[in-house]
Amino acid sequence: MSDIFCRIIAGEVPSMKVYEDEKTLVFMDIAGDVDGHMLAVPKKHVVSLFDCDEETLFALMSTVKKVSEHLINNCGYEGVNLLNASGKAAGQSVPHFHIHIIPRKTGDNIDAWPAFPGKTQEISDIYERIRM
Ligand code: AMP
Numbered sequence: 392m393s394d395i396f397c398r399i400i401a402g403e404v405p406s407m408k409v410y411e412d413e414k415t416l417v418f419m420d421i422a423g424d425v426d427g428h429m430l431a432v433p434k435k436h437v438v439s440l441f442d443c444d445e446e447t448l449f450a451l452m453s454t455v456k457k458v459s460e461h462l463i464n465n466c467g468y469e470g471v472n473l474l475n476a477s478g479k480a481a482g483q484s485v486p487h488f489h490i491h492i493i494p495r496k497t498g499d500n501i502d503a504w505p506a507f508p509g510k511t512q513e514i515s516d517i518y519e520r521i522r523m
Contacts, residue, residue: 396487400434410458414450417458420491425501427468427494431455437488439477455490468494472503 398404400416407419409429420428433451437443443451455473462468474491476483493503 394436394485394487396430396432396485396489397436400432410454410461412450412454414447415454417454417492425493425503426499427462427492429458429492429494431458431490431492433488438486439483439488440475441477443488451488451490455492458492462492462494466494467496469497470495472501474503 395404399406399418406416408416409419410417414434415431416434417429417431420430422428431451431454433443433447435447437447440448459471459473462471472491472493472495474493475489477488493501495501495503
């Protein structure tokens with residue numbers, strides 16, 4: 392599988408690398424939609440949360456935490472939003488697991504939480520369907 396992120400990891404496509412270790416890479420998102428938008432990816436090709444083994448997931452989330460702490464401790468940010476789309480239905484456009492990291496400051500006016508349309512079913516009905 393050679394999606395765009397595999398090609399970035401392989402060095403075939405240039406990227407602005409923020410952090411890299413044996414198992415993970417964090418680089419700037421080119422969307423230009425919000426300041427500091429980054430993507431954290433596993434170097435191993437996994438499509439999404441659903442086919443990601445625990446070791447890879449742990450490595451990715453450890454990197455997300457490390458970079459987030461760096462943003463807070465060394466870069467003047469105060470918080471982060473972490474976003475992930477797993478599956479086309481959820482809006483995933485690149486088929487290589489990735490966590491969006493959005494650095495935040497108080498009063499930055501970034502709306503990183505969508506205006507949801509409002510529920511169409513009773514919470515208790517959905518709860519009965521999805522409880523484990
Ligand atoms: P998603 O819609 O959650 O799958 O997000 C895919 C993200 O990948 C988008 O925010 C794109 O801007 C970003 N993206 C696509 N190609 C590149 C690239 N070559 N370098 C950096 N970011 C990219």
